[in-house]
Amino acid sequence: MNTESPLRVKGLKAGYGTQTVLQNVDLEVAKGEIRIVLGGSGCGKSTLLKNVAGLEKPWSGTIEVLGQKLDWSEGLPTGDLFENMGILFQGAALISSLTVGENVSLPLRIRNPDIDPEMLRKKVAMKLGQVKMEGTEDKLPGELSGGMRKRAGLARALIADPKLLFCDEPSAGLDPVTSRELDDLLLELRQTLGITMFVVTHELDSIRALADKITFLSGGHVIFDGTLADAESNGPQEVRDFLARRSSKGKKEG
Amino acid sequence: MTESAIPPTPEKRQPSVSEQVGESALSIFQEIKAVALLLSESIYYSTLAVRRPKTLTRGSTATQMIQLGSTALPIVLLLSTLIGFTLAMQSAQQLQKYGAMIFLADGIGMSMVMEIGPILTAVILAGRSGSAITAEIATMVVQEEVMALRSMAINPIHYLVLPRFWALSIAQPLLTVASCLAGIVAGLVVGVFFYQLSVTGFLTELQQALPMRYVWQALLKSLTFSWLIVFISVTKGLNVRGGADAVGRATTACVVSCIFSIILADAVFSFIFYW
Structure with a gap:
């Protein structure tokens, strides 16, 4: 286990009302890494981001951000924790x-x-x-x-x-050129400032441009955690199909 | 997959009447709890802000006072004048029969200060400022702006609620005073120009009929109403879930809840003050 890991998640379970969205999610992000969380629509990517960023309370499990365990005993975590992280929201949320x-x-x-x-x-x-x-x-x-x-x-x-930057669908709603410019900007910021990034997206171009490692979510579970090259060569069929822009639905049924 | 393989959708059971009543009671209880929590947090952060004034966002209370209070002044004055005029005309008809025209000052003064001033101002502000607060905060929730505040270690209660809480707590009693004065002046105009009462006579009678106790009661009522408007509208805004349609529903629900709560609180005050 990397002791300097800025983000560590163990046994995370989360959801809304009676609906479970994430189950038994484990992941660890290394310092300076760009981790991409991907998966189909509704697989729990944004819920994972909100939970690990301390914006929503998980049902169970532990989340450690920058060496500090998120504590929900007195409501939303506040203070020092948020001073060392930044979040780019899907619609910018200005x-x-x-x-x-x-x-x-x-x-x-x-x-x-x-x-x-x-x-x-x-x-x-x-x-x-x-x-x-x-x-x-x-x-x-x-x-x-x-x-x-x-x-x-x-x-x-x-x-x-911040030492840790969360990005929720940074390229959503942008044209390919602007999207590419934003990806380049994130890479430049990582290079110049050494920020660890946790990016949620399903844009394949962004994934290829940014990812050091990927975490693939399906049905609320992590079904792959590793490099993009590994995912393309040895990953589960669903992950390989996703990265190759193929539907895996027909195959499963077939 | 063939059509026959599709599992039948289980039929959704309609909740019974008792279940519906229970659910409604629970949701009302939860709303009251949310408003009470918000009130306690606001009082806590206000106390903190008094001790450390720099923690208040600079200028935001003044901006809210202008947006929520000052801009409501013309409509409050206009409606209060019209109601004062109407009340005076109707009362004068009856008072004239008994030769008791001077009591016009008592009637207008007492009804404006004890009831119409605080209630009319509160209803106008509930419709105008309450709905604006709900719509603004609900839109911020929908656009993840409230979540963005949390992500910047900014307490949304501190940033969104306190300026509005202070602004309406100051503006509403002042608007209530303006409303009462406008109604009384309208009554005076009716008395002087239509029924030949003297200005001095009207004002002397008004002073005798209206002890300061009634003025304090009116101010206390208007302060309470302002808190109801702020906390109900903020709670409705913060609890919104969904998109633009949810913002519209929350705004309507805010106005209905505010007006209901104001009238209920007014009845409670009448019981306390006059029983």
Whole structure:
């Protein structure tokens, strides 16, 4: 077991109401790794992300993020944990009443009300520069395109220099070119900042561009955990079919 | 797979009347519990904010006061004036028969301060500000903005509820005072211009008929109503599940629940104050 693993999940079971979505999920992500979680629609990818990021309470199992066990005894985990991680949501989830600059600076402004405004302004400009969004501080989220919103969301996720970045369907709703640009940006950020990334997606192009390792979910279970090359050569039939864009339904029935 | 191999869908059993009543009672209980929890958290964080004012988001309470309170002033004034005018005209018809026109001041003053001012303002704000709070927060939930706040270690109660809680707690009593004054002025205008009452006579009679106790009671009522509006609308917004249609349903449910709770609370206050 890697003692420096920023994310460790053991025996995770989660769901909504009476419906079980995830069962007995184990996984471990190494420092600096880009881990892709993939699977068909409704297999529990987003639920897994929300659980490991401490945004939803699991039914059972343990989740360790950056060496800290998520503790739900007093409601939602808060504080230090979230200061070292960032999340890029599927729709970017920018606060629509705030400008891009206010959105990006929000985590720092709330955590440190005494922060020097000039320093904050410089930091926001730097983060927007990192995601190629210079000069958009005064725009409202409604004035941005889908790709720009995602980049602004990414800048906000990076503002506190996180060690771990969660991305929920980063390329969803984007055209192939913008999607590719976002993938390149994530790779560049990993290279320059050394951030560990946990990315949920089912876009094959993104998976091929980003993945160090993949975790394949099917029916709430992990059915494959390893490298993409391993998955394509020795993975279960369902995983190989998925990666080859083939339907495995007919085969099973046949 | 052949058609005959498809397993028959089990028939869904309709819940019995007692089960439906039980479910409704449970959901009402859960809603009351959620509102009470929100109230306790808001009081906790407000106390914290008083001790450490910098933890409050700068300017957000003032923005909410403008959005939820100040912009409601024209409609509150207009409706209160019209109701004050109507009440005065109708009361004067009866009072004239007994030669007791001066009691117009008593009637208008007491009804505006004890009942119409607080209730009318609360109903207007429930429809206007309550629905706006629910729609805004529900949309934020649907667009994962509330989850994004949590992911940034920002407590949604602190960020979303406190500014609205403070804003309505200050704005609603002030709007209630404005409403009462507008209604009384309308009554005064009716008395002076249509029934030849003197301004001094009207105001002297009003002062005698309206002890300060009634004014404090009206302010207490309006503060309570403002809390009901904030907590019900925030609870409805935060508990929304689904898409745009769920936002619409939550907004409608918010207005209905707010108005019902306000009228219920008003009845409780009447029992406490006048029994």
